[in-house]
Amino acid sequence: MQMPGPAPVVVGVNGTAAGLAAVRLGAREAVARGQPLRVVHVFTWPSARHFDDAPDWSSARRAAGAIVADAVSTAARTVPGVHVQGLLLDGLPVRELLRQSRTADLIVLGDDDLATIPRLPPESVLVQIVSRSRCPAIVARGVRPPAGPVLAAVDGSACSLLALRLAAAEARRRDIAIEVVHVVERSGLEEEGRRLLAAAVAAVPGLCGVPTRLFVGEPASTLVRASRRARMMVVGPRGAGGNSLLGAVAQQLLRRCACPTVFVHGTPADDGSAAGTVPQAGALIS
Numbered sequence: 144m145q146m147p148g149p150a151p152v153v154v155g156v157n158g159t160a161a162g163l164a165a166v167r168l169g170a171r172e173a174v175a176r177g178q179p180l181r182v183v184h185v186f187t188w189p190s191a192r193h194f195d196d197a198p199d200w201s202s203a204r205r206a207a208g209a210i211v212a213d214a215v216s217t218a219a220r221t222v223p224g225v226h227v228q229g230l231l232l233d234g235l236p237v238r239e240l241l242r243q244s245r246t247a248d249l250i251v252l253g254d255d256d257l258a259t260i261p262r263l264p265p266e267s268v269l270v271q272i273v274s275r276s277r278c279p280a281i282v283a284r285g286v287r288p289p290a291g292p293v294l295a296a297v298d299g300s301a302c303s304l305l306a307l308r309l310a311a312a313e314a315r316r317r318d319i320a321i322e323v324v325h326v327v328e329r330s331g332l333e334e335e336g337r338r339l340l341a342a343a344v345a346a347v348p349g350l351c352g353v354p355t356r357l358f359v360g361e362p363a364s365t366l367v368r369a370s371r372r373a374r375m376m377v378v379g380p381r382g383a384g385g386n387s388l389l390g391a392v393a394q395q396l397l398r399r400c401a402c403p404t405v406f407v408h409g410t411p412a413d414d415g416s417a418a419g420t421v422p423q424a425g426a427l428i429s
Contacts, residue, residue, distance in 0.1 A: 150248035150278075151181040151228075154218075155240050155268070158184075158210040161253025161283070166214045168283040168403055169251040170222040175317060178248050180227040182214045185236040207231055237271045244276040254284040257398045263389075273397055273406050274380060274388040279309060281375075281405045282397060291402075292320040294373035296366055297343040298392075302379025306407040307347050310377035313405075315349070323355045324369060326362040333357060363395035370401040377405040 154169035156162035166182060173180040186207040188200065211229040218227045232239045244250045255269050263270050273280050295310035297303040307323065314321035323344055327336040340355045358365045370376045381390045389397070396404055 149178050150246060151179045152176065152249045152251060153181045153183055153240075153243045153247040154214070154251045155236070155243075155272070156182055156184050156210055156214040157236075157253075157268075158206075158213075159253060159255070161255050162210075163214065163217050163253075165251045165253040165283040166217045167221040168281065169249075170218040170225045170227070172249055172251065172281065173227075174222050174225055176248060180218055180225055181230055181243070181247075182211060182218060182227060183230045183232060183240065183243055184211045184214070185232045185234055185239045187235060188233065236268045240268065240272050241275060241277070244272070244278045244280070247278045250276050250278055250280045252280065252282055254282050254397075263394055263398065270389065270397070273393075276406070276408050279405050279407050281403055282400070283403055284400055291372055291374040292322040293317075294369060294376045294402075295321060295323050296376065296378045296392075297323060297325050297340065298362075298379075299339050299343070300379055300381065302381050302407065304343060304346060304379075306377045306379045306405070307343055307350075309405065309407045311347050311350055313375065313377070319374065321350070321353055322373075323350070323353060324358065324366070325355075326358045326360060326365045328360070328362065330359055333359065363392045363399075366392065366396060367399045367401065370396070370404070373402045375403050375405060376400055377407060380406045380408065 152169050152173040154165050156166060169180055184207055186204065208231055211231050215227050215229040218225055240250065250272060252269050252272060255267065257263065257269065269282070273282065293310050293314045295307045297307055310321055323340060325336050325340050327333060336357045340357060344350045344353060344355060358369070376396065378393060378396060380388070380393045393406065
């Protein structure tokens with residue numbers, strides 16, 4: 144019987160600078176975890192009926208292969224000795240990357256310049272994967288500081304507790320500091336916020352005595368500011384009491400966070416859509 148191999152760190156690439164930034168981050172993450180790196184590009188063959196003249200698909204296919212080869216070379220230059228595999232798949236990018244996430248330790252994507260547009264496009268590959276991945280998804284954004292804590296944002300939700308557990312594991316793995324933060328929206332709620340922080344820290348073994356910080360202000364912008372001094376931010380994709388696939392704070396962190404941001408998933412994604420898109424995509428743009 145063939146034994147399954149180690150769960151890889153999967154990086155989705157699309158030929159952009161953001162995709163290569165994700166490759167560099169993915170290579171570092173793979174080495175930190177002692178896992179192989181898998182670089183994936185998904186090539187979609189459009190229907191010929193949409194064109195008057197037959198397109199040069201052989202050239203397009205070769206270009207797709209070159210995207211993978213360039214990404215593999217970038218990974219090897221970034222972290223010499225990383226065990227990296229390039230994979231060119233045919234299909235729909237969202238569907239294929241979600242399939243990859245089922246057996247991955249981590250999936251890594253570039254930020255696609257989301258901060259430059261006014262609203263998140265729910266159909267984008269990045270938004271779909273961050274919302275629905277079966278494994279933690281990390282978005283490469285900004286330059287990771289040489290020093291700084293792993294920042295775990297908690298809000299009392301089950302998602303944020305999962306994020307805190309992963310953040311604690313990452314801090315132990317890298318032997319770096321972790322800081323647990325919570326934001327209350329107005330003065331007068333500080334005592335409630337302190338209780339929430341204490342309960343979150345108490346719920347995760349090994350976190351006793353770690354520093355916590357309570358902020359007062361608008362949650363998303365406050366966390367974006369805090370991310371400027373962090374090596375990594377770890378959050379849940381949905382807030383307390385939220386049923387949307389990507390909560391309001393997570394949306395803003397996806398667009399504007401200043402450091403690599405991990406969105407932690409603890410339950411299987413909904414793969415019911417045949418097209419590989421979110422059925423209730425309107426929930427992403429509230």
